[in-house]
Amino acid sequence: MSRDVIAAMTAYTLELREAEVKLNQNESPFDLPRALKEEILARVAARPWNIYPDFESMALRGALANAYGYEPENVLVGNGSNELLAAAIGAFIGPGTPVVFPKPTFSLYEKLVTVAGGRAIPIAVDPATGILPLDELLRAAERETNAVVIVCSPNNPTGGVLPPRGVDALLATGATVLFDRAYGDFAHDALPPLHDRLVTFSTFSKAWGLAATRVGWLASTAATCREIRKVKLPYSLNIISESIAATALQHRELRDANVARTVAERARVYAAMQGIAGVTPYPSQANFIAFTSRVAAKALFEALFARGILIRDVSAAVPNALRVSIGSREENDRFLEALQETMKAG
Numbered sequence: 001m002s003r004d005v006i007a008a009m010t011a012y013t014l015e016l017r018e019a020e021v022k023l024n025q026n027e028s029p030f031d032l033p034r035a036l037k038e039e040i041l042a043r044v045a046a047r048p049w050n051i052y053p054d055f056e057s058m059a060l061r062g063a064l065a066n067a068y069g070y071e072p073e074n075v076l077v078g079n080g081s082n083e084l085l086a087a088a089i090g091a092f093i094g095p096g097t098p099v100v101f102p103k104p105t106f107s108l109y110e111k112l113v114t115v116a117g118g119r120a121i122p123i124a125v126d127p128a129t130g131i132l133p134l135d136e137l138l139r140a141a142e143r144e145t146n147a148v149v150i151v152c153s154p155n156n157p158t159g160g161v162l163p164p165r166g167v168d169a170l171l172a173t174g175a176t177v178l179f180d181r182a183y184g185d186f187a188h189d190a191l192p193p194l195h196d197r198l199v200t201f202s203t204f205s206k207a208w209g210l211a212a213t214r215v216g217w218l219a220s221t222a223a224t225c226r227e228i229r230k231v232k233l234p235y236s237l238n239i240i241s242e243s244i245a246a247t248a249l250q251h252r253e254l255r256d257a258n259v260a261r262t263v264a265e266r267a268r269v270y271a272a273m274q275g276i277a278g279v280t281p282y283p284s285q286a287n288f289i290a291f292t293s294r295v296a297a298k299a300l301f302e303a304l305f306a307r308g309i310l311i312r313d314v315s316a317a318v319p320n321a322l323r324v325s326i327g328s329r330e331e332n333d334r335f336l337e338a339l340q341e342t343m344k345a346g
């Protein structure tokens with residue numbers, strides 16, 4: 001039998017559906033160029049596959065350190081940023097640890113905190129503001145002893161961000177801050193300076209367009225990385241994913257182009273949604289837009305799906321809300337056309 005706390009939980013899951021236009025998982029619509037893929041695969045094919053990868057992933061950690069101005073000991077890599085977040089929670093959160101986080105946010109945070117035995121302290125988010133509730137987060141962190149704050153900025157699924165210098169303000173409370181910037185490139189934010197009580201999580205899944213590779217990384221001081229390293233699973237990255245990520249770092253112009261196109265499309269889609277009667281989009285600095293409408297969320301979700309458009313129903317977290325990822329211009333036009341037609345019909 002599982003522990004009672006696990007038995008009471010539901011698994012993180014996603015309904016499996018196929019559609020002509022897939023805009024439900026905040027993926028990039030821009031793939032790595034075919035020629036670059038073939039170059040990477042040829043290099044991987046030349047390497048023995050019967051030998052384990054480097055235990056410490058030093059080639060990728062070194063490439064990340066070089067790209068972002070760190071030392072390799074300031075960086076850990078893993079099978080997606082989720083694995084690293086789980087390791088950090090294992091290192092810093094135990095039974096009774098107060099954990100402050102905005103809500104709604106990425107649901108995995110609360111699940112991992114619950115598994116670790118932490119005491120969840122959710123702080124309500126108003127998606128309409130486009131800003132995360134920093135003052136309330138600060139007050140909650142200041143009330144608690146040895147608090148941990150988990151914050152995603154831009155926040156999933158609402159798209160709002162921390163106010164300027166928000167991470168610094170959270171650190172000033174004495175809390176440990178787990179800062180998830182999975183969507184940070186789309187907000188043009190800079191990586192914050194290293195701090196013993198700050199762990200910053202990044203991913204290759206979004207702006208880099210490498211969701212299939214499942215590569216994430218974190219940055220912190222060498223001392224903090226050593227503590228997380230004690231919890232992190234060994235050999236969690238394979239040689240293919242490591243090689244793809246390391247090569248991508250040599251072509252940051254691809255990421256920059258992805259971000260520029262996505263940000264421009266986000267602005268265009270947001271403006272178009274504002275012009276559709278009965279639709280209210282929330283301000284977003286991510287690669288998605290959450291919105292409500294006069295049509296019930298589940299009904300609108302199904303109506304769009306019937307038109308070949310798959311988006312995400314987030315009404316369990318945000319009342320009557322849906323979330324649409326920013327795709328290619330053609331995909332976005334298909335979505336906007338279907339949304340317009342559905343609202344007229346409804």
